[in-house]
Amino acid sequence: MTEPTAQVSLMEITRHNIKAVLALEVSLEQKKVYPRSNAYSIAEGHFSADDDPVWMRAIYADETPVGFLMTSEVPEDGIYFLWRIMIDQHHQGRGYGRRAVELLVQRIQKNGNPQYLLTSHLKGDGDAGIFYQGLGFDYTGEVMDETDFMMKLDFQHHEAEQGE
Numbered sequence: 001m002t003e004p005t006a007q008v009s010l011m012e013i014t015r016h017n018i019k020a021v022l023a024l025e026v027s028l029e030q031k032k033v034y035p036r037s038n039a040y041s042i043a044e045g046h047f048s049a050d051d052d053p054v055w056m057r058a059i060y061a062d063e064t065p066v067g068f069l070m071t072s073e074v075p076e077d078g079i080y081f082l083w084r085i086m087i088d089q090h091h092q093g094r095g096y097g098r099r100a101v102e103l104l105v106q107r108i109q110k111n112g113n114p115q116y117l118l119t120s121h122l123k124g125d126g127d128a129g130i131f132y133q134g135l136g137f138d139y140t141g142e143v144m145d146e147t148d149f150m151m152k153l154d155f156q157h158h159e160a161e162q163g164e
């Protein structure tokens with residue numbers, strides 16, 4: 001059992017933790033709004049387009065792998081896309097998802113010239129819209145494939161708010 005006070009970190013996925021990462025799952029209900037398994041995402045991430053490089057990490061709470069995230073990044077343009085983030089159903093509601101996004105945001109801010117962190121989610125019961133809004137994301141109004149609602153964290157706005 002992981003504790004809400006655990007230290008969250010974003011760790012490389014290696015041969016030592018891959019099985020644990022593949023075993024992490026969202027609930028059956030959440031699969032309606034987050035259908036991709038970590039196996040699917042990791043396979044997809046290894047075959048991304050050359051101009052769309054993917055960054056994948058396991059989310060740890062202390063020593064325990066509890067989740068997974070995946071971005072694609074164009075640092076020259078300051079544009080980042082959070083394609084996937086999940087916390088295993090048994091570890092949700094302890095602040096790990098929020099902390100993982102905060103760590104991602106800090107990493108992007110260190111890169112210089114950050115403009116936008118984009119994401120999207122399917123609409124449905126228990127979708128991640130409120131989670132993302134709590135982290136400073138707003139809906140852009142764009143909908144991809146008629147189901148995928150785009151959201152954006154604007155770094156100019158975000159940094160100004162943090163500085164207040």
Ligand SMILES: CC(C)(COP(=O)(O)OP(=O)(O)OC[C@H]1O[C@@H](n2cnc3c(N)ncnc32)[C@H](O)[C@@H]1OP(=O)(O)O)[C@@H](O)C(=O)NCCC(=O)NCCS
Nearest residue numbers: 034085086087092093094095096097098126127128130131
């Ligand atoms: C979305 C997800 C990553 C959140 O991770 P988590 O560790 O459970 O979230 P946290 O405990 O860090 O919650 C942070 C805040 O978001 C809120 N929140 C989290 N998930 C939420 C949801 N599905 N609906 C509404 N609010 C939610 C929490 O209540 C909390 O609010 P608070 O700060 O006011 O207390 C996790 O629920 C998940 O894996 N869901 C399935 C996959 C998914 O939908 N991924 C995102 C789509 S790409």
